[in-house]
Amino acid sequence: MARKPRAVAGERIAGSAIDRLRAFAVDRATVRDAAIATAGGLDNLWTKARTAEAGPVDVVDMFAGCGGMSAGFLAVNALVPAYRLAMAVDIDALAMRTYERNLGLKPSLLNLHDYAEDQSAIVREVNARRSSPDAPLVLIGCAPCQGFSSHRNAEGEGDERNSLFLTFAKVAVAIGPDAIIVENVPEVTTDRYWPVVRRARRMLEEAGYHVVLTAHDMSEFGVPQHRFRAVMIGLRRPFVMPRGFLSGTARRTVRQAIGHLPAVLPGQISPHDAMHRSAGHRVSTVETIKAVPVDGGNRPSHVGPDCLRRVGERQGRAAYEDVYGRLWWNRPAITITGHARNPASGRYVHPEQHRGLTVREAALLQGFPSTWQFEGSVGPAFMQVGNAVPPPFAAFLATHLLGELFGPAVEKTDREVDILHSLGPSFSRLIPALKAGHRTLHDRMARA
Known part of the structure; x- marks a missing residue:
């Protein structure tokens, strides 16, 4: 049976820990400044955060990945003792090992599919990990995104991974946390997947949650890449949604993220950092990369695999220009995916060096701390990076959330950026105009 939502997080807990959070959250402008500082300075805060005092808010991270x-x-927690990692759940053994190595908590090997019909067992598991039954609780559910991806758009609602979205909503209702966070690819806002998302949202709303669904470019939150993501938040009282703090040329760039790293050859491991290693390349791949102009250059139409040249000849112009393309130094990277190790997968070639990205470079472009260690070989490490939520965005969101859970109440939920209807047949078609600044996501939401 679902727990009845309470209006204020920690309302039945007395003590200095909750009082400190209420004092921290008393002014939303101050909380936003702190959120910007945490997102922008995460790498510098990380050493302190790992050993800082835990806070009174339990965090349960479903689909925790790395x-x-x-x-x-x-x-x-480097700013204020706020959160305690109570439980993490995943089914990827290597990602779970990475999680434990860096965060000190061993994830539970659980498959959420097993709780689609009966959630009582997972509720018991979560309750057993909580610091107390009355402790404020944040439940995170970033279900595997591939079922919703534009690269897998044939399966639609029938894809098993899409049902995880609904199962997570059922689990969330059964657990009854104070806050629910969902992050996924923006395709969840499009026609094909909208019925799944609408049903999940309705479940949460019928359980008493205020729910808002929006989409952001993670570069607005200090992540040095263009990465559009859907974010759904559910709270037990009216709340304000987070908004980014960077735009235009103020966004973090590839140079700012990786420009300080030493040069390495393809497949070579840096003697200073075992994560600074790229995949090995064939001689033909290296020769193709050498023909690509530095700093954002495209592959010339006459070089590269025969299949690309044949397509280009049929079209009368270069085909798939991003393939073997170089990143620009002074722009954010393109979206870092699990396949970013392969120069043939997109614009994933180093701006100057004749190779694809290293694990460290990909991780820094995703916003991970510079000391983060990944388990497994190059391929699995890239998959972990590409499937992860960018930590700077997560840090901003976590700080912002303190203001909504413990700060002064607002009269009504912020609906300005809420997506209430499908954005159309494809989100990826909107991205070029969004990057160019010809339209904004909020404009598109208003017309939906």
Whole structure:
């Protein structure tokens, strides 16, 4: 049976820990400044955060992966004791090992599919990990995104991974946390997947939660890449949604993120950092990369695999220009995916060096602390990075959330950026105009 939502987090807990959070959250402008500082300075705060005093708010991270979202929540403790990582759940053994190595908590090997019909067992598991039954609780559910991805758009609602979205909503209702956080690819806001998202949202609303769904470019939150993501938040009282703090040329760039790293050859491991290693490349791949102009250059139409040249000849112009393309030094990277190790997968070639990205470079472009260690070989490490929530965004969100859970109440939920209807057949078609600044997500939401 679902727990009845309470209006104020920690209302039945007395003590200095909650009082400190209420004092921290008394002014929303101050909380926003702190959120910006945490997101922008996460790497510098990380050493302190790992050993800082835990806070009174329990965090349960479903689909935790290698720990991107949890890292952001833990980083807040460098400013104020706020969060305690109570439980993490995943089914990827290597990602779980990475999570434990960096965050000190061993994730539970649980498959949420097993709780689609009966959530009582997972409720018991969560309750057993909580610091107390009355402790404020944040439940995070970043379900595997591939089922919703535009690269897998044939399966639609029938894809098993899409049902995880609904199962998570059922689990959330059964657990009854104070806050629910969902992050996923923006395709969840499009026609094909909208019925799944609408049903999940309705479940939460019928359980008493105020729910808002929006979408952001993670570069607005200090992540040095263009990465559009859908974010759904549910709270037990009216709340204000987070908004980014960077735009235009103020966004963090590739140079700011990785420009300080030493040069390495393809497949070579840096003697200073075992994560600073790229995949090995064939001689033909290296020759193709050498022909690509530095700093954002595209692959010339006459070089590269025969299949690309044949397509280009049929079209009368270069085909798939991003393939083997170089990143720009002074722009954010493109979206870092699990396949970013392969120069043939997109614009994933180093701006100057003749190779693809290293694990460390990809992790820094995703916003991970510079000391983060990944378990597994290059391929699995890249998959962990590409599937992760960028920690700077998670840190901003976690700080912002303190203002909504413990700060002064607002009269009504912020609906300005709420997506209430499908944004159309494809989100990816909107991205070029969004990047160019010809339209904004909020404009598109208003017309939906």
